[in-house]
Amino acid sequence: MTQKEEPYFVDLESNPERAFQLCADGQARLLRRVAQLSDKDVRAPSLLAGWTVGHVLTHLARNADAHARRLSGALRGHDAPKYANGQEQRRREIDNGAGRQAEEIIADLRSSMSNLEEVFAQCAAAGWPNGHFLGGGDYGVVACPAHRLREVEMHHVDLGLGYTSLDWPDEYVAWDLPLLLASAADRLGTSREQRLFMAWLAGRGPLDVETKLTPW
Incomplete structure (x- = not known):
């Protein structure tokens, strides 16, 4: 392979x-x-x-x-x-x-x-x-x-x-995904959403289906 x-x-x-x-x-x-x-x-x-x-x-x-x-x-x-x-x-x-x-x-x-x-x-x-x-x-x-x-x-x-x-x-x-990921912190609403999203990015939990990013 x-x-x-x-x-x-x-x-x-x-x-x-x-x-x-x-x-x-x-x-x-x-x-x-x-x-x-x-x-x-x-x-x-x-x-x-x-x-x-x-x-x-x-x-x-x-x-x-x-x-x-x-x-x-x-x-x-x-x-x-x-x-x-x-x-x-x-x-x-x-x-x-x-x-x-x-x-x-x-x-x-x-x-x-x-x-x-x-x-x-x-x-x-x-x-x-x-x-x-x-x-x-x-x-x-x-x-x-x-x-x-x-x-x-x-x-x-x-x-x-x-x-x-x-x-x-x-x-x-390959160009835009890192840029959009870098913007995620500013586009998350609550403290809870930030923590759950961060845990998901770190491979420490599933992505919360209720997490919402404000539109780009």
């Missing part, structure tokens, strides 16, 4: 070229899955509470625009935020776009994804300039491809259209 090979770990936040490739692949998979959705389909509930499929797809389009905004700013030497008016702009854009016809939502998503990939390519050709710019956030602009990859992979699952966590690419899991 041959020994199982562990996936090669790449820190995708510091390797935007590889993150770009994985992100482009993920966007293509998502677009193929949603290409033929009907108006009824986009109005159906997603796996995210309070959001329809249309909400998730609109969020993915606007998130692509937000990353493109940061990266385009960095190319010009401008430290641009993802959303000029913060979370209120994000919420408003999603709510305003979620009720559109399926054809319009999908065309918008395709256009936004294509534009983002063009900006990725421009940044790659320029050597990812000003990668340290934060844009008021908590990661440098050089990490945008990795964080966009997370959005695409997570929300592809959230659509509830047959793509699951078991479909996530190995390289994505």
Whole structure:
């Protein structure tokens, strides 16, 4: 029996070229899955509470625009935020776009994804300039491809259209699982939940089915 090979770990936040490739692949998979959705389909509930499929797809389009905004700013030497008016702009854009016809939502998503990939390519050709710019956030602009990859992979699952966590690419899991584990302490509620979760991580007990992490 041959020994199982562990996936090669790449820190995708510091390797935007590889993150770009994985992100482009993920966007293509998502677009193929949603290409033929009907108006009824986009109005159906997603796996995210309070959001329809249309909400998730609109969020993915606007998130692509937000990353493109940061990266385009960095190319010009401008430290641009993802959303000029913060979370209120994000919420408003999603709510305003979620009720559109399926054809319009999908065309918008395709256009936004294509534009983002063009900006990725421009940044790659320029050597990812000003990668340290934060844009008021908590990661440098050089990490945008990795964080966009997370959005695409997570929300592809959230659509509830047959793509699951078991479909996530190995390289994505190898990068993001440790980051999400590191965030667990801040996303656990009570002292009891923290202790039971910690015991489970240490192999000292089962995972309590009542343990809840606040959403990422």
